[in-house]
Amino acid sequence: MADAGVDIAQLTEDQQLALQQFTAVTDQNIKDAVPLLQRCQWNVQIAIARFFDGEPAEDPVAAAAAAPPPQDSRRQETLLANIPSPRSSTSSSRRLIESAPRVVPQPESQVATQAPLILTLLFAPFNLVYSLFSKFFRFTGWLFPPLRRLFSPGGTNTGTSRRTTSGRKPLNPRDTAARFVREFEEEYGENNLPFFENAYAQAFDLAKKNLQFLLVILVSPEHDETASFIRETLLSQEVVDFIRNPDNNIILWAGNVQDSEAYQVSSALNCTKFPFSGLIVHTPQVSSTAMGVATRIVGPTPPAQFITKLRQAMQTHAEPLDRVRAQRTEQQATRSIRQQQDSAYERSLATDRERARKKKEEAELKAKAEKEALEREQAAERHAQNLAQWRKWRAASIAAEPATADAKDIVRISLRMPNAERIVRKFAADAHIEELYAFVECYDILQSGDDVSDVEEPEGFEHEYTFQLVSPMPREVHELKAGGTVRERIGRSGNLIVERLDLESDDEEE
Template sequence: MADSDVDIAQLTADQQLALQQFTAVTNQELEAAVPLLRRCQWNVQIAIARFFDGEPADPVAEASPSIPPPQDRRHQETLLNGLSTSSRSSTSSGRPFEPAPRIVPQPESQVTSQTPLLLAIVFTPFSLAYSLLSKYFRFFGYFFPFVPRFWTRITAGNPSQAPRRNTSGRRPLNPRDTAARFIREFEEEYGSHELPFFENGYAQAFDLAKKDLKFLLIVLVSPEHDDTSSFIRDTLLSPEVVSFIKNPENNIILWAGNVQDSEAYQVSAALNCTKFPFASLIVHTPQVSSTSMGIVTRIAGPTPPGQFVLKLQSGIQQVLEPLNRVRAQRAELLATRNLREAQNSAYERSLAQDRERARQKREAEERKAREEKEALEREEALQREAQNLAQWRKWRAASITEEPGPEVKDVVRISLRMPSGERIVHRFPSNAPIEELYAFVECYDILQSQRPISEKVSKPEGFQHEYKFRLVSPVPREAYELDAGGTIKGRIGRSGNLIVERTEEEDEDEDIE
C-alpha cells in the first residue's frame, strides 16, 4: 500500500471525519496523517496519542519484532553508562536522534483513600517497619544515588511513568500550579530575572513546541546538589544565555522544573538524566519521522555560559535546514488554507448578497401583488356598494307615498333647494316620518324619471344605507337630523324652506385638515 498516494474521495464518511478531527488537533499533513490513521484502524484517540508520543510513522518499523522501540532501549541502559550507551545505541539503530517522550504526570493527590480504623490498627506494626526500612534505604541512597535509580529501572516497566513517593514534603499540585511555584521559588532564591519560563506543564510545552515547530529547552535542577546554585547564577542567568534564549529568531520555549516535584522527576527519568543540573533541547525531527520529537542536545552538569550556548547552537544547526523546510511547507499549506477560506468567505458573501437581492425582489413582487389585490378589492367593493345603493334607491322609491291631492287639507308643504341649485316644492302627509322626507330627496331623480317603477325590487341583503346629506333651515339655521326621529309636521311645522347639504364634503375637509 502506498501511503503517499492519498485519495480523499475513496475514504468513507467516518474515515473523512476521523481525518478531519486528527488534522485539526495535530495540524499534520494528509500524506502523513492517513497512513497513521490506517495503522490505528482509524481510531482518532490512538492516532493522536501515537502522534504526540513520537512513534515512528513507518509501518515496517512498527511491525518488525527485531527492532525494539526507543523506550525499551532506554530501559536497558544503566546509570553507569547511560549517556554513552544511549549515544551508541542511537547510532547503531540508524536513528540520528533519540526520541523525546511526552509525559503527562498524574498528581499523587488525585488518588486518596481513607483506611478503615480496624485495618489501620492491624497493619500499624507493618507500617512502622516499612517506615523504618524506607528511612534506612533513603539514607543509604543519599550516599549511593545510583542505587535507587537502578532499582527503579528494574522494578518499573517504564521509568518515565513510574510513580514516586513524595519524600520531599512538597505538596503535589497540578502542572500549571507546579510551574508557578517553581518560578516563585526561583525568584525568591535568585532574585528578579529575564528568563521566559513557560508557565505550564511539560506536556503543554511539548505540544506547543511540536505544533509551532519551536525548540523546547528543558532545564532540571535538584536543590540537593551543590552545583545547582552556581550553575543557575553563573550560567543560566548569565546575559549571554539569557539573550540567546530570549532571541525570537531562535524560537526557544524554556521549561524548567525541580526534581523534587513529581512531574520534573518523571521528565528526568524519561530523558535519562544522570547528572544535575541537566539541560536538554527537544525539537521536531522531520528527518526521522513526520510526527516525531527528538532530543538534539544534552547538557549535564555545570557548564560555562559560552559552552552552554555553543552546545545549543550546535543542536539547532543540526535540524535547522530540515526544520525550515517543514516550516515552509506549513506556511505554504497555511497560505493555501487561508486563500481557500478567503475564497469561501467571498463566495459566501456574494451568495448572501444574491440571496438578499432575491429576497428584496420577492418582497417587492409580493407587496405589488398585495397592493394590486387590495386595489381590486376596493374597486369591487365600490362597485358592489354602488349596485346595492342603486337597488336600495329603486326599492325605497317604490315605497314612497304619493303626494296628497288638493282635497287633502292636513298636509305639510316643504320647499327644498337641491345641491345642484334646483328648487323643489312637495307636499307630504302630516303624519309622515322625517325619514320619508330624506328618502324623497335621495330618490328624487328616480321619482322624476319618465319610466314608471313597474318591476318589484327587493331590498339588498346585508346593505346598510346611510344618507350622505342633511336638511337644514336657513333662517334661523337649524339642522333636522334623521337620528332625532319624529314626523315632518312635528319637526318642521306645516311648511318650511330647507336646504340639502352634503356631509361627504365636510368629511373630506376634515381629512384634509
C-alpha cells in the same frame, strides 16, 4: 473541507469520526493525518501517541528483519573515533536524531495525599512495626545477598526507592513547577530566567505547535556541581540574554529530579549525569510529527561553550523549521483565502436572498393591492346596483302629493337640489320626516315615470342617505335620526337646501 489529494468522501463513517477526533486534538493537516491514521489502523489513541511521542522513520518490523547482527557499539565507537574516515561527513549528515518522547506525569487524581492526623496516630504502631521489620530484612539481605534475591526476584529499583525516600510531597504539574521556581529563587536569588511554570507535556506540545526550541534543564541537589553550574552558567547574563531573546524562540522548562515529573523526564531522555541540559526541537526531516533532541549538554559547562552548543544545534535545525514555517504560512494563507471566498459567497448568497425576499414581498404587496382594488370596485358596483334597486323600490312607496283642498293638513316645502334646481312640493302634515328624505333621494325616479311597482327591496342592503336638509335662515339642520313629522320639524311651510355629505369624504380621499 478536504485538503488536496485526500478525498474524505471515500472514508467510512468510523474513519471520518476518527479523523475528526485526531485533527481536533493535534491540529494537524488532513493530508498528513490520514496516512498516520492508516498506519495506526485508524486507532485514534495510538495515532495521538505517535503524533506526540514521534514515530520511527521506518517500520520497526522491517527494520528488525533487515538489521545486521548486533555488535559491540562501544568498541565500534572507539575505533571510529580514532580512525579517520573519508566518508565521515556523509555519515554525520545521515545520523539519526534521537527522538524526544512526550512525558505525561501522574494524574492529579492519583497523587498521594497526606492522611488525616487521627488515622496517622491510629496506625503509628503498625507503621513502626513495619519499619522495624523492613530494616531487619534489609540488613539481613545486605549480609546474605542470596536471601535478598530470593525475597525480591525482580531486583531493586533504585529510581523508585529514590523517589519514595526523597521526602518531597507529590503535587500536580503546575504546583510542582511553581515549587521549583520558588525554591530556585530562595536558593539562588531573584533572576530573569523565563521558566515555563506548567507541565513538561504542555511545554512539549507548545514547542511542537509553534516550532520553537524547548530547553530542558534537569538538576539534582545531591550533585556537588549543580550549584556552580546554576550560578556560573545558567544565571550568567549572556546565557539569560540568549534564552530571553525572542529571535531564538526558546521555551525554558526546568525541574528537580527529586520530583516525580522531572524524574520521568530524565528517564525518558536517558540522563546519566547532572546537571543536564537538552535542546528539543521538531524534526520534520524524520517525521512530520516527530520531536528530537538536538543537543545534550551534560555537566558543568562555561557560559560561552554552553551558548555555542545551543546556537550550533539551532542553526542545524533552522532550515527544516523554516521550510515547515513557510509551508504552514502557505497553508494558512490558502485557508484564509478559502475562508474569504466562502465569506464572500455567503454574503453574495445573503444579498441574493434578501433581494429575492424583497422582490417577493413587493409582488405580494402588489397582488394584495390589486386584489383590494378589485374588491373595492366590485363592492362599489354591488352598492350602486343595490342603491338603484332600493331607490326604485322606495319610489314606489312614496305617497302622492296631497290635493290643495285640504290646506290644514298640507305642508308646503321648497327644496333646492344640489344641482341648483328648485322644487316645490306639498307633503301631508303627519308624514314622517323620512318621507321628505326619500322624496329627495328618489326624485329622479319619480320624474322619469318608470314603472317601479314590481321592484323588490334588495336583500341585505342597508341604505344610508348621503345628504341632509338644512334651513338657511336661521341655519338649522333637520337630521333624520331626530325623527318626527314634517309638520313638527318644519312647520306649515319652509325653504330647505339639500347638502350632500359624500362630498367631504370624496375630497378627503382625493
